Amino acid sequence: MILxxxxxxxxxxxxxxxxxxxxxxxxxxVLCCDMDVSSEVQEIQNKASELWTDEVKASWVxxxxxxxxx
Numbered sequence: 001m002i003l004x005x006x007x008x009x010x011x012x013x014x015x016x017x018x019x020x021x022x023x024x025x026x027x028x029x030v031l032c033c034d035m036d037v038s039s040e041v042q043e044i045q046n047k048a049s050e051l052w053t054d055e056v057k058a059s060w061v062x063x064x065x066x067x068x069x070x
Contacts (some may be wrong), residue, residue, distance in 0.1 A: 001027060006047055013051040013059045016046065033057045 002020040004026070009016050015031040031037060033052040037045050 003041055003043060006044060008047075012063065013056050015047060015051075018042065021064060033060050 001021055004020050005018040007016040007018070008014070009030075013033060017029050017031060019027045020028075021027060031044070031048065033048070037048045042046075042049075050056070054056055
Protein backbone atom coordinates (compact mmCIF):
# COMPACT_ATOMS: atom_id res chain seq x y z
CA MET A 1 0.00 0.00 0.00
CA ILE A 2 1.13 3.51 -0.80
CA LEU A 3 0.13 6.28 1.58
CA UNK A 4 -1.83 8.87 -0.38
CA UNK A 5 -3.32 11.13 2.28
CA UNK A 6 -3.66 11.66 6.01
CA UNK A 7 -6.69 13.63 7.20
CA UNK A 8 -7.29 14.67 10.80
CA UNK A 9 -10.94 14.25 11.77
CA UNK A 10 -12.94 14.90 14.94
CA UNK A 11 -12.00 16.55 18.21
CA UNK A 12 -10.18 13.34 19.09
CA UNK A 13 -7.68 13.78 16.24
CA UNK A 14 -8.52 10.52 14.48
CA UNK A 15 -6.27 9.95 11.51
CA UNK A 16 -8.17 9.02 8.38
CA UNK A 17 -5.71 7.22 6.13
CA UNK A 18 -6.09 6.92 2.37
CA UNK A 19 -3.83 4.38 0.69
CA UNK A 20 -3.57 2.99 -2.81
CA UNK A 21 -2.86 -0.68 -3.43
CA UNK A 22 -0.54 -2.03 -6.10
CA UNK A 23 -3.63 -2.71 -8.24
CA UNK A 24 -4.70 0.94 -7.99
CA UNK A 25 -7.59 0.40 -5.58
CA UNK A 26 -8.14 2.96 -2.85
CA UNK A 27 -8.33 1.83 0.76
CA UNK A 28 -9.47 3.96 3.71
CA UNK A 29 -9.03 3.32 7.40
CA VAL A 30 -9.17 5.32 10.60
CA LEU A 31 -6.63 5.28 13.41
CA CYS A 32 -7.61 6.39 16.92
CA CYS A 33 -5.31 7.69 19.62
CA ASP A 34 -5.60 4.47 21.64
CA MET A 35 -4.17 2.41 18.79
CA ASP A 36 -0.58 1.21 18.35
CA VAL A 37 0.94 2.87 15.30
CA SER A 38 4.47 1.50 15.72
CA SER A 39 4.13 -0.66 12.60
CA GLU A 40 2.82 2.21 10.47
CA VAL A 41 4.96 4.20 8.04
CA GLN A 42 7.01 6.98 9.62
CA GLU A 43 4.76 9.76 8.32
CA ILE A 44 1.76 8.30 10.16
CA GLN A 45 3.83 7.75 13.31
CA ASN A 46 5.01 11.35 13.22
CA LYS A 47 1.49 12.73 12.75
CA ALA A 48 0.17 10.59 15.61
CA SER A 49 3.00 11.69 17.87
CA GLU A 50 2.35 15.33 17.03
CA LEU A 51 -1.43 15.27 17.53
CA TRP A 52 -2.15 12.60 20.11
CA THR A 53 -1.32 14.56 23.23
CA ASP A 54 -2.13 13.31 26.72
CA GLU A 55 -5.09 15.71 26.71
CA VAL A 56 -6.48 14.23 23.48
CA LYS A 57 -5.99 10.69 24.77
CA ALA A 58 -7.73 11.49 28.08
CA SER A 59 -10.62 13.13 26.24
CA TRP A 60 -11.00 10.05 24.01
CA VAL A 61 -11.04 7.71 27.03
CA UNK A 62 -13.68 9.87 28.74
CA UNK A 63 -15.79 9.92 25.57
CA UNK A 64 -15.68 6.11 25.33
CA UNK A 65 -16.63 5.77 29.00
CA UNK A 66 -19.51 8.20 28.54
CA UNK A 67 -20.75 6.14 25.57
CA UNK A 68 -20.79 2.99 27.71
CA UNK A 69 -22.94 4.76 30.31
CA UNK A 70 -25.68 5.56 27.81
